[in-house]
Amino acid sequence: MNALSALRPDPGADRVVPPSGFTARLVVFTAAAMAFLAVFTLALALAAGRLAEEWDSALARSATLRISAPEEQMPEQTRTALTLLQQTPGVESARALRDEEQRALLEPWFGPDLPVADLPVPRLIEIEETRDGFDPDGLRLRLQAEVPGAVLDTHDRWRRPLIEAAGRLRLLGWVAIALIGAVTAAMVTLAARAALAANAQVIAVLRLVGATDAYIAGAFVRRFTLRTLTGAAVGTGLGALAVALLPSGGEAGGFLTDLRFAGWHWVLPVLFPPLAALVAWAATRSAARRVLSGLS
Numbered sequence: 594m595n596a597l598s599a600l601r602p603d604p605g606a607d608r609v610v611p612p613s614g615f616t617a618r619l620v621v622f623t624a625a626a627m628a629f630l631a632v633f634t635l636a637l638a639l640a641a642g643r644l645a646e647e648w649d650s651a652l653a654r655s656a657t658l659r660i661s662a663p664e665e666q667m668p669e670q671t672r673t674a675l676t677l678l679q680q681t682p683g684v685e686s687a688r689a690l691r692d693e694e695q696r697a698l699l700e701p702w703f704g705p706d707l708p709v710a711d712l713p714v715p716r717l718i719e720i721e722e723t724r725d726g727f728d729p730d731g732l733r734l735r736l737q738a739e740v741p742g743a744v745l746d747t748h749d750r751w752r753r754p755l756i757e758a759a760g761r762l763r764l765l766g767w768v769a770i771a772l773i774g775a776v777t778a779a780m781v782t783l784a785a786r787a788a789l790a791a792n793a794q795v796i797a798v799l800r801l802v803g804a805t806d807a808y809i810a811g812a813f814v815r816r817f818t819l820r821t822l823t824g825a826a827v828g829t830g831l832g833a834l835a836v837a838l839l840p841s842g843g844e845a846g847g848f849l850t851d852l853r854f855a856g857w858h859w860v861l862p863v864l865f866p867p868l869a870a871l872v873a874w875a876a877t878r879s880a881a882r883r884v885l886s887g888l889s
Contacts, residue, residue: 624824632832638766645759658718662742683727810881821873
């Protein structure tokens with residue numbers, strides 16, 4: 594009996610399994626709850642993946658030059674640094690941030706009234722790299738000789754740990770989805786065993802009238818597969834609706850405001866109900882074979 598035949602109606606075989614009761618409610622509820630959690634876990638994993646890609650694309654081809662010098666030397670060192678950067682292979686563009694831009698960067702920490710012009714704040718130069726990039730070690734040597742107050746930051750020191758953390762979070766999301774599938778299989782197996790044990794007398798009578806173990810097992814497999822499919826479909830629908838109703842952070846959105854599905858990612862939750870049904874089919878089939886062999 595394959596997974597597809599388990600979904601075909603068979604009124605005669607369905608009478609073998611009680612249509613309602615504790616096991617029926619348990620399977621439907623478990624499948625719905627696990628599917629609901631799987632949808633949110635999938636959204637979390639996809640959001641972590643998008644976050645890692647955004648950080649990588651936004652920071653991989655950028656760098657910052659920080660110039661710390663006395664006030665009277667700051668303009669000259671800034672011009673020298675810009676000239677040097679324009680002559681450096683691999684640098685697409687370089688520009689010094691205006692006082693307003695530096696104030697905006699410092700505002701979250703020091704407030705909106707920070708007098709940038711009156712404080713010894715380093716001058717920041719934003720560097721955009723070409724696709725091939727530049728040689729940071731060679732550039733540091735040139736800066737050390739011509740602009741002694743300059744410090745080059747390629748963002749690698751903190752970009753890579755952030756990207757690795759986002760990647761691990763995405764991996765944990767997929768591991769959690771696998772665990773959810775394992776929990777679903779375990780709960781369906783327990784429910785199937787309970788139903789088979791509760792119907793031991795019915796099974797004995799069916800055997801007396803000529804019913805084979807394959808026929809009896811097929812009845813249980815069919816009923817529990819359909820229950821799991823129904824519960825998973827309900828849980829997936831509710832989970833997808835909840836994700837769709839989550840507020841979006843827009844352009845300023847962060848990780849917690851980006852739990853959503855985009856584009857073809859909406860197809861992925863649709864796979865949960867058939868996958869849950871496949872898990873239930875395999876779990877119930879294995880449980881039915883073991884219990885029926887023990888009742889022989």
